[in-house]
Amino acid sequence: MTEQTDLTDPIARTRRFHRAVTAEAGALDSSFLGRGRPLGPARVLNTIGNGRCDVADIRSYLGLDSGLMSRLLRGLEDEGLITTASAPNDARRRLASLTPKGAAEFDAYEALSDAQAAQILARCPCPDRLLAAMDIVATALGIERTEIVEIAPDDPRATACLGAYYTELAQRLATGYEVQLSADPEASAMMAPHGAFLVALSDGMPIGCVGLKGTDKGYAEVKRLWTAPSARGMGLARRLMDQLEIRARVLGIDRLRLDSNSALTEAIAMYRRLGWTEIERFNDDPYPDQFFEKIL
Template sequence: MSLDPVARFRRFSRAVTSEVGALDTSFLGRGRPLGSARVLNAIGHGRTDIAEVRDYLGLDSGLMSRLLRGLEDEGLIETRPDPADGRRRIAALTQAGQREFEAYEDISNTRAKALLSRHPHPEALLAAMDLVASALGRDRIVFEEVDPRSEPARYCLGEYYAELARRFENGFEVSLSRDPDANDMIRPRGSFLVAFSDGLPIGCVGLKGGIDYAEAKRLWVAPSARGLGLAKRLMAATEDAARELGHTIIRLDTNRALPEAIAMYRKSGWTEIDRYNDDPYPDFFFEKRL
Protein backbone atom coordinates (compact mmCIF):
# COMPACT_ATOMS: atom_id res chain seq x y z
CA MET A 1 0.00 0.00 0.00
CA SER A 2 1.17 3.53 -0.80
CA LEU A 3 -0.36 6.75 0.40
CA ASP A 4 -1.99 9.01 -2.16
CA PRO A 5 0.48 11.80 -3.15
CA VAL A 6 -2.34 14.34 -3.48
CA ALA A 7 -3.62 13.51 0.00
CA ARG A 8 -0.11 13.89 1.41
CA PHE A 9 0.29 17.27 -0.31
CA ARG A 10 -3.04 18.50 1.02
CA ARG A 11 -2.22 17.34 4.55
CA PHE A 12 0.99 19.35 4.32
CA SER A 13 -0.90 22.42 3.07
CA ARG A 14 -3.39 22.21 5.93
CA ALA A 15 -0.58 21.83 8.48
CA VAL A 16 1.25 24.89 7.15
CA THR A 17 -1.94 26.95 6.93
CA SER A 18 -2.71 26.13 10.55
CA GLU A 19 0.84 26.74 11.79
CA VAL A 20 1.24 30.16 10.17
CA GLY A 21 -2.26 31.30 11.14
CA ALA A 22 -3.32 32.02 7.56
CA LEU A 23 -7.03 31.82 8.47
CA ASP A 24 -6.80 33.82 11.68
CA THR A 25 -8.44 37.25 11.65
CA SER A 26 -5.69 38.38 14.01
CA PHE A 27 -2.39 37.05 12.66
CA LEU A 28 0.01 36.30 15.54
CA GLY A 29 -2.42 38.11 17.83
CA ARG A 30 -1.57 41.59 16.49
CA GLY A 31 -5.07 42.54 15.40
CA ARG A 32 -4.88 42.25 11.61
CA PRO A 33 -5.04 39.38 9.07
CA LEU A 34 -2.08 37.69 7.39
CA GLY A 35 -2.35 39.75 4.18
CA SER A 36 -1.88 43.07 5.97
CA ALA A 37 0.95 41.64 8.07
CA ARG A 38 2.79 40.39 4.98
CA VAL A 39 2.59 43.80 3.30
CA LEU A 40 3.95 45.40 6.47
CA ASN A 41 6.70 42.77 6.60
CA ALA A 42 7.72 43.34 2.98
CA ILE A 43 7.99 47.11 3.49
CA GLY A 44 9.87 46.61 6.74
CA HIS A 45 12.41 44.44 4.92
CA GLY A 46 13.17 47.21 2.44
CA ARG A 47 10.72 46.66 -0.40
CA THR A 48 9.43 50.20 -0.69
CA ASP A 49 8.22 50.26 -4.31
CA ILE A 50 4.52 49.40 -4.17
CA ALA A 51 4.55 47.61 -7.53
CA GLU A 52 7.50 45.53 -6.35
CA VAL A 53 5.70 44.62 -3.12
CA ARG A 54 2.59 43.63 -5.07
CA ASP A 55 4.59 41.39 -7.42
CA TYR A 56 6.58 39.88 -4.55
CA LEU A 57 3.41 38.92 -2.68
CA GLY A 58 1.47 37.91 -5.80
CA LEU A 59 -1.42 40.29 -5.09
CA ASP A 60 -3.79 41.90 -7.56
CA SER A 61 -3.98 45.69 -7.69
CA GLY A 62 -7.36 45.93 -5.97
CA LEU A 63 -6.41 43.84 -2.96
CA MET A 64 -3.05 45.59 -2.69
CA SER A 65 -4.79 48.99 -2.61
CA ARG A 66 -7.15 47.85 0.15
CA LEU A 67 -4.33 46.45 2.27
CA LEU A 68 -2.27 49.63 1.88
CA ARG A 69 -5.26 51.81 2.73
CA GLY A 70 -5.89 49.78 5.86
CA LEU A 71 -2.27 50.12 7.01
CA GLU A 72 -2.37 53.86 6.28
CA ASP A 73 -5.57 54.22 8.30
CA GLU A 74 -3.79 52.52 11.22
CA GLY A 75 -0.94 55.01 10.92
CA LEU A 76 1.59 52.25 10.20
CA ILE A 77 2.73 53.31 6.72
CA GLU A 78 2.92 56.37 4.50
CA THR A 79 2.77 56.31 0.71
CA ARG A 80 3.93 58.97 -1.71
CA PRO A 81 5.08 59.36 -5.34
CA ASP A 82 8.59 58.13 -6.07
CA PRO A 83 10.73 61.30 -6.40
CA ALA A 84 12.75 59.60 -9.15
CA ASP A 85 9.67 58.52 -11.12
CA GLY A 86 6.34 60.21 -10.48
CA ARG A 87 4.47 57.35 -12.16
CA ARG A 88 5.41 55.02 -9.34
CA ARG A 89 4.56 55.10 -5.64
CA ILE A 90 6.66 54.10 -2.67
CA ALA A 91 5.77 53.17 0.90
CA ALA A 92 7.61 53.62 4.18
CA LEU A 93 6.94 52.58 7.75
CA THR A 94 6.01 55.22 10.27
CA GLN A 95 7.48 55.01 13.78
CA ALA A 96 4.38 53.08 14.84
CA GLY A 97 4.77 50.85 11.81
CA GLN A 98 8.41 50.14 12.68
CA ARG A 99 7.39 49.09 16.20
CA GLU A 100 4.69 46.81 14.80
CA PHE A 101 7.11 45.31 12.26
CA GLU A 102 9.60 44.56 15.05
CA ALA A 103 6.85 42.99 17.17
CA TYR A 104 5.95 40.64 14.30
CA GLU A 105 9.63 39.78 13.83
CA ASP A 106 10.09 38.92 17.51
CA ILE A 107 6.98 36.74 17.67
CA SER A 108 7.77 34.96 14.38
CA ASN A 109 11.37 34.27 15.42
CA THR A 110 10.25 32.94 18.81
CA ARG A 111 7.69 30.62 17.21
CA ALA A 112 10.24 29.33 14.69
CA LYS A 113 12.77 28.56 17.42
CA ALA A 114 10.10 26.82 19.50
CA LEU A 115 9.00 24.60 16.60
CA LEU A 116 12.57 23.60 15.78
CA SER A 117 13.37 22.90 19.44
CA ARG A 118 10.42 20.48 19.69
CA HIS A 119 11.57 18.37 16.74
CA PRO A 120 14.01 15.50 17.41
CA HIS A 121 15.83 16.17 14.12
CA PRO A 122 15.74 19.94 13.49
CA GLU A 123 18.34 19.86 10.69
CA ALA A 124 16.30 17.26 8.78
CA LEU A 125 13.21 19.41 9.29
CA LEU A 126 15.03 22.49 7.99
CA ALA A 127 16.31 20.55 4.98
CA ALA A 128 12.74 19.54 4.13
CA MET A 129 11.59 23.14 4.55
CA ASP A 130 14.39 24.35 2.27
CA LEU A 131 13.37 21.83 -0.38
CA VAL A 132 9.73 22.92 -0.30
CA ALA A 133 10.57 26.63 -0.23
CA SER A 134 12.89 26.28 -3.25
CA ALA A 135 10.26 24.36 -5.21
CA LEU A 136 7.44 26.78 -4.42
CA GLY A 137 9.59 29.85 -4.97
CA ARG A 138 11.43 28.76 -8.11
CA ASP A 139 9.88 31.52 -10.22
CA ARG A 140 10.96 34.16 -7.70
CA ILE A 141 14.65 33.20 -7.56
CA VAL A 142 16.76 36.24 -8.47
CA PHE A 143 20.41 36.69 -9.39
CA GLU A 144 22.51 39.47 -7.93
CA GLU A 145 26.07 40.42 -8.80
CA VAL A 146 27.96 40.70 -5.51
CA ASP A 147 31.48 41.09 -4.17
CA PRO A 148 32.94 37.56 -3.81
CA ARG A 149 34.10 38.61 -0.33
CA SER A 150 30.55 39.47 0.80
CA GLU A 151 28.76 37.34 3.37
CA PRO A 152 26.34 35.63 0.90
CA ALA A 153 29.24 34.81 -1.45
CA ARG A 154 31.39 33.44 1.36
CA TYR A 155 28.50 31.28 2.55
CA CYS A 156 28.05 29.78 -0.93
CA LEU A 157 31.77 29.23 -1.38
CA GLY A 158 32.04 27.58 2.02
CA GLU A 159 29.25 25.15 1.11
CA TYR A 160 30.89 24.53 -2.28
CA TYR A 161 34.29 23.73 -0.76
CA ALA A 162 32.69 21.45 1.85
CA GLU A 163 30.85 19.51 -0.84
CA LEU A 164 34.00 19.05 -2.90
CA ALA A 165 35.78 17.77 0.21
CA ARG A 166 33.04 15.16 0.66
CA ARG A 167 32.83 14.10 -2.98
CA PHE A 168 36.43 14.13 -4.19
CA GLU A 169 38.27 10.85 -3.70
CA ASN A 170 41.15 12.49 -1.83
CA GLY A 171 39.24 15.41 -0.38
CA PHE A 172 39.65 19.07 -1.33
CA GLU A 173 41.93 21.76 0.01
CA VAL A 174 41.36 25.30 -1.24
CA SER A 175 45.00 26.28 -0.78
CA LEU A 176 46.08 23.61 -3.27
CA SER A 177 43.68 24.68 -6.00
CA ARG A 178 43.94 27.61 -8.40
CA ASP A 179 41.57 29.67 -6.27
CA PRO A 180 40.88 32.93 -8.12
CA ASP A 181 41.68 36.24 -6.50
CA ALA A 182 38.53 38.14 -5.54
CA ASN A 183 39.61 41.13 -7.64
CA ASP A 184 39.52 38.92 -10.74
CA MET A 185 35.80 38.29 -10.12
CA ILE A 186 34.79 41.94 -9.78
CA ARG A 187 34.00 44.27 -12.66
CA PRO A 188 35.64 45.39 -14.86
CA ARG A 189 37.66 42.13 -14.83
CA GLY A 190 34.96 39.61 -13.97
CA SER A 191 31.82 39.08 -11.92
CA PHE A 192 30.35 36.95 -9.15
CA LEU A 193 26.69 35.98 -9.17
CA VAL A 194 24.63 34.72 -6.25
CA ALA A 195 21.15 33.22 -6.62
CA PHE A 196 18.74 34.28 -3.88
CA SER A 197 15.49 32.63 -2.86
CA ASP A 198 13.49 35.15 -0.82
CA GLY A 199 16.70 36.71 0.46
CA LEU A 200 18.61 33.49 1.21
CA PRO A 201 21.59 32.46 -0.98
CA ILE A 202 21.07 29.14 -2.77
CA GLY A 203 23.66 29.18 -5.57
CA CYS A 204 26.64 30.96 -7.05
CA VAL A 205 29.10 31.13 -9.91
CA GLY A 206 32.12 33.29 -10.58
CA LEU A 207 33.63 34.68 -13.77
CA LYS A 208 37.37 35.19 -13.55
CA GLY A 209 38.70 37.74 -16.01
CA GLY A 210 41.80 36.97 -18.05
CA ILE A 211 43.83 38.18 -21.01
CA ASP A 212 43.09 35.54 -23.67
CA TYR A 213 40.02 34.01 -22.06
CA ALA A 214 37.76 34.20 -19.01
CA GLU A 215 37.06 31.30 -16.66
CA ALA A 216 33.80 30.14 -15.08
CA LYS A 217 34.59 29.20 -11.49
CA ARG A 218 32.87 27.90 -8.36
CA LEU A 219 29.49 26.87 -9.76
CA TRP A 220 27.37 25.66 -6.85
CA VAL A 221 23.66 25.07 -6.23
CA ALA A 222 22.21 24.20 -2.83
CA PRO A 223 20.92 20.60 -2.62
CA SER A 224 17.41 21.92 -1.91
CA ALA A 225 17.37 23.81 -5.24
CA ARG A 226 18.79 21.13 -7.53
CA GLY A 227 16.69 19.84 -10.39
CA LEU A 228 15.12 23.27 -10.99
CA GLY A 229 17.46 24.28 -13.83
CA LEU A 230 19.30 26.77 -11.65
CA ALA A 231 22.82 25.68 -12.69
CA LYS A 232 21.96 26.23 -16.36
CA ARG A 233 20.54 29.66 -15.57
CA LEU A 234 23.63 30.64 -13.60
CA MET A 235 25.91 29.55 -16.43
CA ALA A 236 23.81 31.43 -18.99
CA ALA A 237 23.99 34.56 -16.85
CA THR A 238 27.75 34.13 -16.59
CA GLU A 239 28.05 33.91 -20.37
CA ASP A 240 26.01 37.12 -20.63
CA ALA A 241 28.34 38.82 -18.16
CA ALA A 242 31.36 37.65 -20.15
CA ARG A 243 29.93 39.15 -23.33
CA GLU A 244 29.28 42.45 -21.55
CA LEU A 245 32.90 42.50 -20.40
CA GLY A 246 34.17 41.85 -23.92
CA HIS A 247 35.31 38.25 -23.47
CA THR A 248 34.93 35.97 -26.48
CA ILE A 249 36.15 32.71 -24.91
CA ILE A 250 35.24 31.10 -21.58
CA ARG A 251 36.96 28.06 -20.13
CA LEU A 252 36.33 25.89 -17.10
CA ASP A 253 37.65 22.78 -15.43
CA THR A 254 35.89 20.11 -13.37
CA ASN A 255 36.44 16.82 -11.58
CA ARG A 256 35.18 13.35 -12.51
CA ALA A 257 33.36 13.21 -9.16
CA LEU A 258 30.88 15.77 -10.56
CA PRO A 259 29.24 13.82 -13.41
CA GLU A 260 26.08 15.93 -13.40
CA ALA A 261 28.15 19.06 -14.10
CA ILE A 262 30.11 17.33 -16.87
CA ALA A 263 26.87 16.18 -18.52
CA MET A 264 25.40 19.70 -18.33
CA TYR A 265 28.46 21.27 -19.96
CA ARG A 266 28.42 18.75 -22.81
CA LYS A 267 24.72 19.34 -23.43
CA SER A 268 24.96 23.14 -23.39
CA GLY A 269 27.54 23.83 -26.08
CA TRP A 270 30.82 23.42 -24.23
CA THR A 271 33.69 21.70 -26.08
CA GLU A 272 36.13 19.43 -24.26
CA ILE A 273 39.74 20.63 -24.64
CA ASP A 274 43.21 19.71 -23.42
CA ARG A 275 44.40 20.65 -19.96
CA TYR A 276 45.16 24.38 -19.76
CA ASN A 277 46.29 24.78 -16.12
CA ASP A 278 48.26 22.98 -13.41
CA ASP A 279 45.46 22.75 -10.84
CA PRO A 280 45.76 19.28 -9.20
CA TYR A 281 42.01 18.65 -8.92
CA PRO A 282 40.36 18.82 -12.38
CA ASP A 283 40.10 15.87 -14.77
CA PHE A 284 38.09 17.54 -17.54
CA PHE A 285 38.55 20.87 -19.31
CA PHE A 286 35.99 22.72 -21.42
CA GLU A 287 35.77 25.81 -23.59
CA LYS A 288 32.97 27.85 -25.14
CA ARG A 289 33.34 30.54 -27.79
CA LEU A 290 30.80 33.32 -27.42
Protein backbone atom coordinates in the same frame (compact mmCIF):
# COMPACT_ATOMS: atom_id res chain seq x y z
CA MET B 1 -14.68 14.67 6.11
CA THR B 2 -13.21 12.16 3.68
CA GLU B 3 -10.54 10.03 5.34
CA GLN B 4 -7.22 9.83 3.51
CA THR B 5 -6.16 6.19 3.77
CA ASP B 6 -3.81 5.83 0.80
CA LEU B 7 -0.42 6.66 2.28
CA THR B 8 1.19 6.61 -1.19
CA ASP B 9 -1.23 9.05 -2.88
CA PRO B 10 0.89 12.12 -3.83
CA ILE B 11 -2.16 14.38 -4.26
CA ALA B 12 -3.59 13.53 -0.84
CA ARG B 13 -0.20 13.97 0.79
CA THR B 14 0.32 17.36 -0.90
CA ARG B 15 -3.12 18.59 0.19
CA ARG B 16 -2.45 17.44 3.75
CA PHE B 17 0.75 19.45 3.68
CA HIS B 18 -1.15 22.53 2.46
CA ARG B 19 -3.66 22.22 5.31
CA ALA B 20 -0.91 21.80 7.89
CA VAL B 21 1.02 24.85 6.68
CA THR B 22 -2.13 26.97 6.41
CA ALA B 23 -3.09 26.15 9.99
CA GLU B 24 0.43 26.57 11.42
CA ALA B 25 1.06 29.84 9.57
CA GLY B 26 -2.22 31.31 10.76
CA ALA B 27 -3.36 32.10 7.23
CA LEU B 28 -7.02 32.14 8.35
CA ASP B 29 -6.51 33.94 11.65
CA SER B 30 -8.13 37.36 12.00
CA SER B 31 -5.28 38.30 14.36
CA PHE B 32 -2.04 36.90 12.96
CA LEU B 33 0.37 36.14 15.82
CA GLY B 34 -2.01 38.01 18.11
CA ARG B 35 -1.17 41.46 16.72
CA GLY B 36 -4.70 42.46 15.72
CA ARG B 37 -4.59 42.11 11.93
CA PRO B 38 -4.71 39.15 9.49
CA LEU B 39 -1.77 37.68 7.62
CA GLY B 40 -2.18 39.80 4.47
CA PRO B 41 -1.33 43.23 5.92
CA ALA B 42 1.27 41.63 8.19
CA ARG B 43 3.08 40.24 5.13
CA VAL B 44 3.03 43.63 3.42
CA LEU B 45 4.43 45.24 6.57
CA ASN B 46 7.12 42.55 6.74
CA THR B 47 8.07 43.08 3.10
CA ILE B 48 8.47 46.83 3.56
CA GLY B 49 10.44 46.28 6.75
CA ASN B 50 12.79 43.97 4.86
CA GLY B 51 13.74 46.69 2.41
CA ARG B 52 11.26 46.56 -0.48
CA CYS B 53 9.81 50.03 -0.86
CA ASP B 54 8.56 50.24 -4.47
CA VAL B 55 4.83 49.47 -4.37
CA ALA B 56 4.86 47.77 -7.78
CA ASP B 57 7.78 45.60 -6.65
CA ILE B 58 5.98 44.67 -3.43
CA ARG B 59 2.84 43.75 -5.35
CA SER B 60 4.80 41.57 -7.77
CA TYR B 61 6.81 39.93 -5.00
CA LEU B 62 3.67 39.00 -3.02
CA GLY B 63 1.60 38.12 -6.09
CA LEU B 64 -1.21 40.57 -5.27
CA ASP B 65 -3.61 42.29 -7.66
CA SER B 66 -3.58 46.06 -7.65
CA GLY B 67 -6.95 46.41 -5.90
CA LEU B 68 -5.99 44.21 -2.95
CA MET B 69 -2.59 45.87 -2.74
CA SER B 70 -4.21 49.29 -2.52
CA ARG B 71 -6.58 48.15 0.25
CA LEU B 72 -3.77 46.60 2.29
CA LEU B 73 -1.61 49.72 1.99
CA ARG B 74 -4.54 51.96 2.89
CA GLY B 75 -5.24 49.90 5.99
CA LEU B 76 -1.62 50.08 7.13
CA GLU B 77 -1.60 53.84 6.50
CA ASP B 78 -4.81 54.26 8.51
CA GLU B 79 -3.09 52.47 11.41
CA GLY B 80 -0.16 54.85 11.16
CA LEU B 81 2.28 52.04 10.35
CA ILE B 82 3.44 53.19 6.90
CA THR B 83 3.53 56.20 4.64
CA THR B 84 3.42 56.22 0.85
CA ALA B 85 4.67 58.89 -1.52
CA SER B 86 5.70 59.38 -5.13
CA ALA B 87 9.31 58.63 -6.01
CA PRO B 88 11.39 61.85 -6.20
CA ASN B 89 12.53 61.19 -9.76
CA ASP B 90 9.40 59.48 -11.12
CA ALA B 91 5.92 60.56 -10.05
CA ARG B 92 4.46 57.36 -11.53
CA ARG B 93 6.26 55.21 -8.94
CA ARG B 94 4.95 54.98 -5.39
CA LEU B 95 7.24 54.22 -2.48
CA ALA B 96 6.23 52.87 0.93
CA SER B 97 8.17 53.22 4.16
CA LEU B 98 7.63 52.33 7.81
CA THR B 99 6.80 54.96 10.38
CA PRO B 100 8.39 54.65 13.83
CA LYS B 101 5.20 52.89 14.96
CA GLY B 102 5.43 50.61 11.95
CA ALA B 103 9.08 49.81 12.69
CA ALA B 104 8.13 48.81 16.23
CA GLU B 105 5.34 46.60 14.89
CA PHE B 106 7.76 45.02 12.41
CA ASP B 107 10.16 44.22 15.27
CA ALA B 108 7.32 42.68 17.29
CA TYR B 109 6.34 40.43 14.38
CA GLU B 110 9.98 39.41 13.89
CA ALA B 111 10.33 38.34 17.52
CA LEU B 112 7.05 36.40 17.47
CA SER B 113 7.88 34.73 14.15
CA ASP B 114 11.31 33.68 15.42
CA ALA B 115 9.73 32.21 18.54
CA GLN B 116 7.14 30.33 16.45
CA ALA B 117 9.89 28.88 14.24
CA ALA B 118 11.86 27.75 17.30
CA GLN B 119 8.76 26.03 18.70
CA ILE B 120 8.18 24.14 15.44
CA LEU B 121 11.78 22.90 15.38
CA ALA B 122 11.62 21.91 19.05
CA ARG B 123 8.70 19.54 18.37
CA CYS B 124 10.77 17.45 15.97
CA PRO B 125 13.33 14.95 17.32
CA CYS B 126 15.31 15.36 14.05
CA PRO B 127 15.31 19.11 13.35
CA ASP B 128 18.00 18.80 10.66
CA ARG B 129 15.76 16.48 8.64
CA LEU B 130 12.85 18.86 9.09
CA LEU B 131 14.95 21.82 7.97
CA ALA B 132 16.21 19.92 4.91
CA ALA B 133 12.62 19.09 3.97
CA MET B 134 11.52 22.69 4.45
CA ASP B 135 14.43 23.91 2.30
CA ILE B 136 13.33 21.64 -0.54
CA VAL B 137 9.69 22.73 -0.27
CA ALA B 138 10.51 26.44 -0.03
CA THR B 139 12.87 26.24 -2.99
CA ALA B 140 10.45 24.23 -5.13
CA LEU B 141 7.51 26.53 -4.42
CA GLY B 142 9.57 29.65 -5.06
CA ILE B 143 11.82 28.48 -7.88
CA GLU B 144 10.14 30.73 -10.49
CA ARG B 145 10.66 33.73 -8.20
CA THR B 146 14.33 32.99 -7.58
CA GLU B 147 16.39 36.07 -8.46
CA ILE B 148 19.88 35.98 -9.94
CA VAL B 149 21.80 39.09 -8.94
CA GLU B 150 25.35 40.30 -9.47
CA ILE B 151 27.20 41.08 -6.25
CA ALA B 152 30.78 41.40 -5.03
CA PRO B 153 32.48 38.05 -4.35
CA ASP B 154 33.23 39.16 -0.78
CA ASP B 155 29.56 39.97 -0.08
CA PRO B 156 28.32 37.81 2.85
CA ARG B 157 25.79 36.12 0.57
CA ALA B 158 28.60 35.16 -1.81
CA THR B 159 30.91 33.92 0.92
CA ALA B 160 28.09 31.83 2.40
CA CYS B 161 27.69 30.03 -0.94
CA LEU B 162 31.43 29.63 -1.40
CA GLY B 163 31.83 28.21 2.11
CA ALA B 164 29.16 25.59 1.38
CA TYR B 165 30.80 24.85 -1.98
CA TYR B 166 34.24 24.29 -0.44
CA THR B 167 32.76 22.06 2.27
CA GLU B 168 31.02 19.91 -0.33
CA LEU B 169 34.17 19.58 -2.42
CA ALA B 170 36.08 18.40 0.65
CA GLN B 171 33.47 15.68 1.12
CA ARG B 172 33.13 14.59 -2.51
CA LEU B 173 36.69 14.68 -3.86
CA ALA B 174 38.82 11.63 -3.12
CA THR B 175 41.73 13.96 -2.31
CA GLY B 176 39.68 16.23 -0.06
CA TYR B 177 39.80 19.95 -0.78
CA GLU B 178 41.72 22.89 0.65
CA VAL B 179 40.90 26.16 -1.02
CA GLN B 180 44.35 27.63 -0.32
CA LEU B 181 45.92 24.87 -2.47
CA SER B 182 43.65 25.52 -5.45
CA ALA B 183 44.05 28.10 -8.19
CA ASP B 184 41.72 30.38 -6.27
CA PRO B 185 40.90 33.52 -8.27
CA GLU B 186 41.52 36.93 -6.84
CA ALA B 187 38.27 38.62 -5.86
CA SER B 188 39.03 41.57 -8.13
CA ALA B 189 39.14 39.22 -11.14
CA MET B 190 35.46 38.39 -10.57
CA MET B 191 34.28 42.00 -10.59
CA ALA B 192 33.55 44.39 -13.45
CA PRO B 193 35.17 45.29 -15.74
CA HIS B 194 37.14 42.04 -15.62
CA GLY B 195 34.47 39.55 -14.54
CA ALA B 196 31.37 39.04 -12.44
CA PHE B 197 29.94 37.06 -9.55
CA LEU B 198 26.32 35.94 -9.58
CA VAL B 199 24.20 34.65 -6.70
CA ALA B 200 20.75 33.05 -6.82
CA LEU B 201 18.43 34.33 -4.10
CA SER B 202 15.30 32.47 -2.99
CA ASP B 203 13.26 34.92 -0.90
CA GLY B 204 16.54 36.57 0.05
CA MET B 205 18.38 33.34 0.92
CA PRO B 206 21.42 32.51 -1.26
CA ILE B 207 20.98 29.07 -2.85
CA GLY B 208 23.49 29.14 -5.69
CA CYS B 209 26.43 31.00 -7.18
CA VAL B 210 28.86 31.16 -10.10
CA GLY B 211 31.83 33.37 -10.87
CA LEU B 212 33.35 34.74 -14.07
CA LYS B 213 37.10 35.27 -13.71
CA GLY B 214 38.67 37.65 -16.19
CA THR B 215 42.16 36.84 -17.47
CA ASP B 216 44.72 38.31 -19.87
CA LYS B 217 44.98 35.04 -21.82
CA GLY B 218 42.26 35.56 -24.41
CA TYR B 219 39.56 33.81 -22.40
CA ALA B 220 37.67 34.09 -19.11
CA GLU B 221 37.09 31.25 -16.66
CA VAL B 222 33.85 30.04 -15.12
CA LYS B 223 34.51 29.40 -11.44
CA ARG B 224 32.70 28.18 -8.32
CA LEU B 225 29.42 26.98 -9.82
CA TRP B 226 27.35 25.68 -6.90
CA THR B 227 23.68 25.17 -6.05
CA ALA B 228 22.22 24.20 -2.70
CA PRO B 229 21.13 20.54 -2.45
CA SER B 230 17.54 21.74 -2.04
CA ALA B 231 17.66 23.36 -5.50
CA ARG B 232 19.21 20.57 -7.53
CA GLY B 233 17.26 19.17 -10.43
CA MET B 234 15.20 22.36 -10.77
CA GLY B 235 17.24 24.01 -13.53
CA LEU B 236 18.95 26.59 -11.32
CA ALA B 237 22.52 25.68 -12.34
CA ARG B 238 21.59 26.12 -15.99
CA ARG B 239 20.00 29.49 -15.25
CA LEU B 240 23.18 30.60 -13.52
CA MET B 241 25.29 29.48 -16.48
CA ASP B 242 22.96 31.19 -18.97
CA GLN B 243 23.10 34.45 -17.03
CA LEU B 244 26.88 34.24 -16.78
CA GLU B 245 27.17 33.86 -20.55
CA ILE B 246 25.00 36.95 -20.99
CA ARG B 247 27.23 38.86 -18.58
CA ALA B 248 30.34 37.66 -20.43
CA ARG B 249 28.99 38.99 -23.73
CA VAL B 250 28.25 42.36 -22.12
CA LEU B 251 31.89 42.47 -20.98
CA GLY B 252 33.06 41.66 -24.52
CA ILE B 253 34.22 38.14 -23.64
CA ASP B 254 33.72 35.53 -26.39
CA ARG B 255 35.73 32.55 -25.13
CA LEU B 256 35.07 30.77 -21.83
CA ARG B 257 36.92 27.96 -20.11
CA LEU B 258 36.29 25.94 -16.96
CA ASP B 259 37.74 23.04 -15.05
CA SER B 260 36.05 20.35 -12.99
CA ASN B 261 36.64 17.03 -11.28
CA SER B 262 35.30 13.71 -12.55
CA ALA B 263 33.68 13.13 -9.14
CA LEU B 264 31.24 15.95 -9.98
CA THR B 265 29.31 13.87 -12.49
CA GLU B 266 26.17 16.01 -12.54
CA ALA B 267 28.12 19.17 -13.36
CA ILE B 268 30.15 17.52 -16.12
CA ALA B 269 27.00 16.09 -17.71
CA MET B 270 25.41 19.55 -17.67
CA TYR B 271 28.44 21.19 -19.28
CA ARG B 272 28.25 18.71 -22.15
CA ARG B 273 24.51 19.34 -22.57
CA LEU B 274 25.16 23.09 -22.71
CA GLY B 275 27.60 22.75 -25.59
CA TRP B 276 30.93 22.85 -23.78
CA THR B 277 33.80 21.03 -25.52
CA GLU B 278 36.45 19.04 -23.68
CA ILE B 279 39.99 20.39 -24.11
CA GLU B 280 43.47 19.73 -22.77
CA ARG B 281 44.50 20.87 -19.31
CA PHE B 282 45.06 24.64 -19.27
CA ASN B 283 46.13 25.27 -15.65
CA ASP B 284 48.15 23.72 -12.85
CA ASP B 285 45.34 23.50 -10.27
CA PRO B 286 45.83 20.16 -8.44
CA TYR B 287 42.13 19.34 -8.09
CA PRO B 288 40.50 19.34 -11.57
CA ASP B 289 40.92 16.51 -14.08
CA GLN B 290 38.33 17.64 -16.65
CA PHE B 291 38.69 20.78 -18.78
CA PHE B 292 36.17 22.49 -21.07
CA GLU B 293 35.81 25.44 -23.43
CA LYS B 294 32.89 27.25 -25.05
CA ILE B 295 32.96 29.88 -27.78
CA LEU B 296 30.14 32.40 -27.36
